[in-house]
Amino acid sequence: xxxxxxxxxxxxxxxxxxxxxxxxxxxxxxxxxxxxxxxxxxxxxxxxxxxxxxxxxxxxxxxxxxxxxxxxxxxxxxxxxxxxxxxxxxxxxxxxxxxxxxxxxxxxxxxxxxxxxxxxxxxxxxxxxxxxxxxxxxxxxxxxxxxxxxxxxxxxxxxxxxxxxxxxxxxxxxxxxxxxxxxxxxxxxxxxxxxxxxxxxxxxxxxxxxxxxxxxxxxxxxxxxxxxxxxxxxxxxxxxxxxxxxxxxxxxxxxxxxxxxxxxxxxxxxxxxxxxxxxxxxxxxxxxxxxxxxxxxxxxxxxxxxxxxxxxxxxxxxxxxxxxxxxxxxxxxxxxxxxxxxxxxxxxxxxxxxxxxxxxxxxxxxxxxxxxxxxxxxxxxxxxxxxxxxxxxxxxxxxxxxxxxxxxxxxxxxxxxxxxxxxxxxxxxxxxxxxxxxxxxxxxxxxxxxxxxxxxxxxxx
Numbered sequence: 243x244x245x246x247x248x249x250x251x252x253x254x255x256x257x258x259x260x261x262x263x264x265x266x267x268x269x270x271x272x273x274x275x276x277x278x279x280x281x282x283x284x285x286x287x288x289x290x291x292x293x294x295x296x297x298x299x300x301x302x303x304x305x306x307x308x309x310x311x312x313x314x315x316x317x318x319x320x321x322x323x324x325x326x327x328x329x330x331x332x333x334x335x336x337x338x339x340x341x342x343x344x345x346x347x348x349x350x351x352x353x354x355x356x357x358x359x360x361x362x363x364x365x366x367x368x369x370x371x372x373x374x375x376x377x378x379x380x381x382x383x384x385x386x387x388x389x390x391x392x393x394x395x396x397x398x399x400x401x402x403x404x405x406x407x408x409x410x411x412x413x414x415x416x417x418x419x420x421x422x423x424x425x426x427x428x429x430x431x432x433x434x435x436x437x438x439x440x441x442x443x444x445x446x447x448x449x450x451x452x453x454x455x456x457x458x459x460x461x462x463x464x465x466x467x468x469x470x471x472x473x474x475x476x477x478x479x480x481x482x483x484x485x486x487x488x489x490x491x492x493x494x495x496x497x498x499x500x501x502x503x504x505x506x507x508x509x510x511x512x513x514x515x516x517x518x519x520x521x522x523x524x525x526x527x528x529x530x531x532x533x534x535x536x537x538x539x540x541x542x543x544x545x546x547x548x549x550x551x552x553x554x555x556x557x558x559x560x561x562x563x564x565x566x567x568x569x570x571x572x573x574x575x576x577x578x579x580x581x582x583x584x585x586x587x588x589x590x591x592x593x594x595x596x597x598x599x600x601x602x603x604x605x606x607x608x609x610x611x612x613x614x615x616x617x618x619x620x621x622x623x624x625x626x627x628x629x630x631x632x633x634x635x636x637x638x639x640x641x642x643x644x645x646x647x648x649x650x651x652x653x654x655x656x657x658x659x660x661x662x663x664x665x666x667x668x669x670x671x672x673x674x675x676x677x678x679x680x681x682x683x684x685x686x687x688x689x690x691x692x693x694x695x696x697x698x699x700x701x702x703x
Contacts, residue, residue, distance in 0.1 A: 249275070253283040254312060260528070262307045265666060267524040270505060271471045274463025277523045291315060296666060301606040304528040304666035306658035343448055344441030347561055347611070350604050354568035357597040361575055421644060443554035448614050450622075454543035455629075465536050466501060467524065472533040474661025478518050478653050484539035484640040488631060508634075516649075518657035526664045539640040541633055544626040547619060566608040572597075573605070 256273045258262055269280040284305045286295060291314045296304040308314060316323060356501070361596060438446055465485050470477050479495040489497045495517060501507060507521045575581045646654065 249279060250287075253280070253287055254315070257284075257287070257305075257307055257311060259372040262309055262311065263304060263528045265302065265304050265526045265528045267471075267526045268528055271467035271524050272464070274460055274465075274467050274504075276504045287311075287518075293617065298664075298666045300664060302526045302664055302666045311641055340445040341441035344444035344558075346607060347444055347558075347565060347680065350607060351561065351565050351568060353593060353597045354572050354604065357594045358568065358572055358575065360592075361572075361581055365581055377514065395480075396519070438550050440554060440557065443548070443550035444558050446548040446550045447555055447558040448611065450545070450547060450618060451549045454545055458540075458542060462540050463504065465540055467505065468534045468536045470505065470521050470524050471527075471531075472536065474658070474663060475522065476518060476520045476657045476660035478516075478641070478650075478657050480643060480646075480650055484636045484643070486540075487636075489639075512653060512656040514649075514652065515654045516656065518653065518660065520660045525662045526666065528666050530663075530665050538643075539633075539636040541636070542629045544629055545622045547615075547622060562608070562611045569605050569608045572601070576601075 252273050252275060253269060256269045259271065260268055264284070266277060266281045266284060269275060269284060273280070275283070288295065288305055288307065289306060291311055291684075293305055293307040296306060298304070352416045443458045456468055462485055466482060469481060469485070471483065479498050482498060483489060486497050486501075498507075498517075498519060502509070502519060506523045507519045509517050509519055511517060550558070577686075642650070
């Protein structure tokens with residue numbers, strides 16, 4: 243298929259949603275694609291998978307595809323197989339990237355405080371002039387509940403940390419269960435909690451989540467296409483305005499030009515000199531369809547700081563504070579001449595040595611851990627203010643349609659005169675590529691004979 247992968251996937255999904263029999267207008271309106279893009283995509287797809295063309299006596303064309311459409315393409319197209327493998331691989335890689343920031347935070351805290359302990363212990367030994375041996379570090383018990391905290395997305399909604407015997411926890415977090423197995427999960431109220439585990443919540447705290455309006459243009463053209471179809475393929479500029487942005491004045495309808503170009507529309511002038519717009523391609527369908535529910539206006543979603551729960555964000559911020567405090571303490575120790583001498587003479591390896599080697603990175607990470615979310619929060623506030631302004635403008639245009647003035651009502655009524663619907667019925671075809679021309683000629687001749695017989699009978703009565 244000559245189209246790019248994104249267009250291929252869009253056409254595939256639309257054909258599947260419409261039950262494998264479509265017209266160009268069906269695909270263009272459903273997916274919001276340009277009419278010519280939809281036409282070329284359907285032709286290429288039909289050629290690739292052995293689809294068929296059905297031509298009605300009116301000249302309208304329907305495309306029929308096998309139900310195993312995606313399977314046929316997968317067997318024939320290395321590009322589609324590569325795309326599916328790439329998507330799976332990127333999903334795994336991106337998950338590892340997301341949890342890496344939480345792992346770095348925990349590792350940083352561990353390295354910093356272990357290094358502080360080693361420096362203080364070594365400095366004390368040097369001061370007291372003790373000889374031989376090394377001071378054994380106290381054993382550190384790893385509670386299995388920490389693995390639930392890190393990887394269970396419902397940690398904050400399950401009550402971990404409440405009523406816990408702190409003598410059995412490291413740092414006071416966790417729950418005192420007699421076994422590593424957690425209790426049954428209670429029913430989660432709708433809209434509460436988070437689907438993220440703690441390591442994913444750290445990434446969400448730093449960088450947020452998915453871009454909310456990444457598919458805004460796709461939604462815009464899908465809504466416009468569906469609205470035109472619901473209006474019978476004829477509409478006014480005011481009915482399109484709630485989905486568009488580049489509108490200078492109500493009297494200037496230049497903003498309709500992209501809509502006309504995408505869906506092959508044509509203007510018509512009313513007796514009063516008003517413009518309405520007709521889209522013949524969108525008036526043809528493969529099946530009789532009902533109006534599609536469409537939002538009254540295009541609504542942009544505001545940016546969200548994080549989808550993590552309040553408990554997860556609090557824990558992420560708290561550990562960030564612990565980390566930066568530890569880094570500050572360690573920086574203060576390294577500035578002490580006595581500690582500096584110990585580092586230069588006695589610390590030459592181990593975890594403390596690793597910490598010294600990457601201390602600059604740990605300090606930058608600790609500072610950036612709060613700088614990045616802070617800057618992002620301010621940016622989100624400005625971005626959401628602009629989104630709210632655009633949403634309010636589109637909503638105002640939609641509200642105008644609820645109670646139109648007499649001039650607009652007359653304009654809408656004139657547009658309805660051009661509304662039409664044509665269905666390419668499988669029972670009324672002039673040609674189909676599924677059968678030989680000879681068989682179709684015989685069928686068509688039979689239809690003609692039946693039509694002449696009907697007319698003769700009408701003439702004699």
